[in-house]
Amino acid sequence: MFQTMGGNPRNFNKLDLYSLPSPCFVIDKKALQDNLEILYELKEDTNVKILLALKAFSTFSLAPLISNYLDGCCSSGLYETRLAKKYFKGEISTFSPAYKTDEFNEIAQKSNHIIFNSLNQMNDFYDVAKKFNNEIGIRINPLYSEVVNEKYSAASLNSRLGIHLEDLKNIDYKKLSGIHFHTLCEQNFKPLENTWNHIRKTIIPLSKELKWINLGGGHHITRKDYQINKLKKFLKQISYETSSQIYIEPGEAVVLDAGILVGEIIDYFKPNNKFSSEMAITDISATSHIPDVIEAPYRPALLNEPKTGHRVQLGGPSCLAGDNIGVYNFNLPPKIGQRIALLDQAHYTMVKTNFFNGVRMPSIAIWDSRTNDLNIIKEFSYEDFENKLS
């Protein structure tokens, strides 16, 4: 079980959890803005371009704020590209493991960079991408990764993502504007430097032909212990060495610790067996609302959790036996109706929710911890559940 790397409560202990519908995702504008300011300063100091990875966070109501700070979006296919074009300002860089013919025209029309995952796809779609004035990139697999969780390691020998360095020689470099790689997951600076050292001998000679190098996402830049000064030095150095525009496309780092998921205790009981834990059923479902808890798996941090106390297993309202969130300490046995909040729930959550079991989808709220202004920007109904089916 992986521990979450986030979990800084920021100002969320000032929020009245009972003023919200339940369940509800809440984004603190101030926390988001603080993250964006760190990223903006990085841009100013190093000339790096920063794109928001929509796969992590696509809450477009915040697009005007985000677009004030970042250079655009990175998208994974047609729908994210459309969303980026409709709501966000700036550049759109699209990478998909494989493009479909019937979607590619629109993707190419709306994107600025098209990044291919294979030579096949580059050959098939190059002319259309060029027709719409895209700059063409290829994703490489550096075959170097320090990601511990195999599921998130995109640079293993059998990863389907990116061409191997030796295959670069089969490309007509004149067709290429950029190189893309993505090997990090919630990492500090050093693994990025190590990855670069692993590929620099191949990339630097080739970079004379390139306009840009995209270092992907997974940089945990807005985390307190992130070595940002080392990153700044590194970005300046590689942009000098390669004479290329450097891009990064973080998702998590943009909204790290900027959102929570508020829920309610619906039932609490203790089986009559000394080996069983105390249990509470909540209206937060791991499988429907925060599937990474099961998929990663990881244990999200709980707002104001004491160090010791009643050990209570929190679980969701679905029928899945494994719909468990984790075991948490409570000062007192939880009461029915009591509100709880899971921390660091802005990224890879709202983009992944589903209606399994007809479980009610969390509302979405934007809160400003400076003013206590609260806006419920989205509520889901039975009709949303029905409309998804037929």
Ligand SMILES: Cc1ncc(COP(=O)(O)O)c(C=O)c1O
């Ligand atoms: C190609 C690519 N870019 C960017 C990201 C964003 O990564 P993160 O949210 O960890 O910063 C991902 C995440 O999987 C990715 O696959």
